[in-house]
Every structure is written in structure tokens, then in C-alpha cells.
Amino acid sequence: MLPAGLSFDQAPPIAVPFRFFLTAPLFLLAAAILLVAYGPEMLLSRHMPATLAATHLLTLGFTSMVMCGAMMQMLPVVAGAPVPAPRLVAWTVHLSLATGAAGVAASFLWGRPVLMHLGGGLAALGFGVFLAAAAWSLAHVRSRSPSVPAMGFSIASLAVTAALGLTLGIARQGGLDIPYVQFSLLHPMWGLYGWTALLVMGVAYQVVPMFQLTPNYPKAITTWLAGGLFLLLILRSAAEFTLLPPAVPGVALAAGAGVFAIATLRLQGRRKRKISDATLLFWRVGMGLLLAACLLWLAAALLPAEAAERARLLLGIAALPGFILAVINGMLYKIVPFLAWFHLQSRYVGKTAIPNMKQLQPDRPARGQMALYLAALALLAGAVFWPPLARLSGLLWLASALWLERNLLRALILYRRTVALATAKKSD
């Protein structure tokens, strides 16, 4: 059987996902402002205070924010498993993630331990509530969609990421004795690879064939890849504390991500309809960047120390502002207008004219924003070799974040206007 489609009866109210999607770009904006303010020093190392702050504005404020919001939307409709108490869960998760992201970032920036405890605690609370709701939902799944297991591995990785992040945050202030170096290597791996990339895979299995009109992913990939990679993440972690050579699971992890990227690019190459849009282009760019990240991962393992550090910095750029941001940015351009359209369609059809997808999310401004994003990313990578580019890159990130917010707001404004029209007519 094909995976079940979406079913509206189980979709939560529109305010639930929208508040996540519309606040997320503001954190992108905040990260951009840091890059403008601190400039070249942020590229000296991944451990510069402003770099760690920007990293968490992106991971907690932007990517985790969108992913939690999207997952609460997708679990009910894709997996047929409603999230319990959707309003309360959304409210709590959203507020704790937003304040947590700000707190953790501020603590890195200004070195205030109390902010780290507060921000880390809030983020952990948000993740905790999200994990409980998502786990409950996944346990009640009715569909055999190939997305479901990958989503399960992803949220399990989130638990590991948050636990490592929280202990790192506390230990950083000297209150805890942990193997800091090992933890600080494993925490970003579980966060970027486990929580984020595995979720992208799970979502892709469903969304790429459906929205991009490609054939389905090969069964071997949807059945084995996510679970295999999760196992490799465990082995790679164990290698830090045992005699297991880290290179073996390390190389396998890079190869696994490469397999996914290539499979996706090949499917997209076999599309039935040749028209492209911003979402598709963002995803193709994202997959290209994922491939680049795999190669840099290998390079970082093979190169001599100094060159390896530069490769690791580039790996971070290809992975987070590259692959992950591109895919999520592209996804937002589909999910936001789709939800708006869908809610209008199901509540107000026949009462007033319902705008279509292209009106809710025109392609031209989305492509314009993508061009800015690509320029910002290219300059950021360039700044690794020639640091004076950093501030200019920051300015472009800033413009790109504002434009993204503007584009998403357009859908919301049109949604509101249509609802107003429909309800005004009803009372005539």
C-alpha cells in the first residue's frame, strides 16, 4: 500500500503550527545580526562565543522551532496519530523554545552562567514536553508510512542531544564533572545528524514523492537507512569511550548521508512534471550541500590538524546554514501556504473565493529570497578563507531572513483577509 495521505479531521487548529513558522525567521535574523556585529572573529573557530550563540539561535530558535511545529502538524495527518492537547503542548513548546534559545545564546555571548541554566532549562522543558507528546502520538500510530520509524529515531536523538547539551551547559560553568571534550563532539553530531537529518529523511520519504511528483524512494532505503544510521550514531558515540576505532562508524555515517542525498537528487531528476518551484530548488541545493558536507566530513578525518580544523568549519557551514537551512526554508514555502489553503478550503469553501496555493505563496519572491540566501551562504564559506567577507555575508543573511518572514506573512495576511470576507458574508 502507498502511504496514507493527509486527513483533515485530525489536523490541529491553524494557530498551532503558524506561531512556530512565523517566529522562527526572527531567530535567523538574530543570528544574522550577530554576524554583522562580530564579523570575522566568528570564523576564527567554531567555539567563539558569538559563533556558539549564533549556532544555537539557528538550531534552537530556527530549525528545532520549525521542526517541532511541523512535526505536530505532520504526525496527525501523515501518521493518523493525533498529538494530545495540541494547544497546550504547542503553547508550552513554543514559548520554552523561544525563551530557551534566547537564553542559551545570550549566555554564550555574555558568559553569564545563570542564563545558561535558565535558557538550557527552558529549552529542555520545551523539548521534554514535545518529546512526550510526539512519543505518545507515535505510539498510537495507525499508518505504516515509511516516515514513522525515521521520525521515531529522530526524536530519540533529540533526547540525547538535549541531555548532552544541558550537561555541557552546566559543566561549562564548572558545576559538573563530565568528559567535556567527548560530549562536546557528540552533542552536535546527535543534534545535526540524529535529530535534524534523520527527521529530514523521514519527512522526505513522504513529501518528496507527493509534492515533487517523483517515484517513491527505494524500499531498501526507507526500510533500513534511518535505523542503520541511528545504530551508527550509537557506535560512533561508544567509540569515544572504548577501543572501537571511530573512523569505521564515522565513514559509514558520511556514506549513509551521501546515499540519501544521491537517492533524492536522482528521484528529483526523474520527476513527471518538469516545472520547478522555490521549494524544489531549495531541496536540490540542500541535497548538494549535504553531499558536500559528507566529503568535508571525510576530509576532516584525513587531513593534517590545521587543514582539518578549516575543513571542520566548512563542514559546519555546509551542514547547518547550508543543508539544514536550505531544506527547512524550502519546506516552509510549501507547508505554510498549504496549511492556509487547507484550513480555508475545509472551513469556508462556498462562502467566499478561496485563494489558491500560488496566490498564497507566489514563486517569484520565494526565488528572490533563495538567491539572497545562496549569496549569503557563498560569502560565508568565502569568509573562511578571507574573513573580511563575514560582515557582508551577515548583511545578506539579514536581508534574506527579513524577506523570508515577509513572504510567510503574505500567506497569513491573505488567510486572515479571506476568513474576514467569509465570515462577513455569512452574517449578511
Place this chain on the structure above:
Amino acid sequence: MGERLLDVRELEPPEPLERVLELLDTLAAGDSLRMLHRRQPNLLYPILEREGFAHRTTATAEGDFEILIWRKQV
């Protein structure tokens, strides 16, 4: 009694749903609509029920779905 054909296999969501809802508005009693789709249109079914249409879905040999829709007699 006429039968109309709507092939949405090459359309991106939610266009299939948009198209079929447009057509349903003009479907007279006694007419039917045969829809070809790559997936089960799970979003469509509840709308059909609500708007007073009957439907029957069969899987085709190529792995697509064929959905026959007609207005319920009142």
C-alpha cells in the same frame, strides 16, 4: 447520464483537490466523475461525504487509483 474524466496524476497537491472540487460544483444528478490519482485522496473523502456525494475507489494495475464519484439520490 454522462461520465467525465479527470486525470490528476501529474498535478502537485493540492491541485488535484482544487480541480475535483471545481468539477463537482457542475456535476448534475445522474452524471459521474472518474478521477485518476497517484494516491488515495484521503482529504477528499470527508468533503465528499459532507457534500452528499458517493464514491468508489479501485486500484489500477499501474498502481494508481481510480475514484468514481456521483451525486447521492435524495
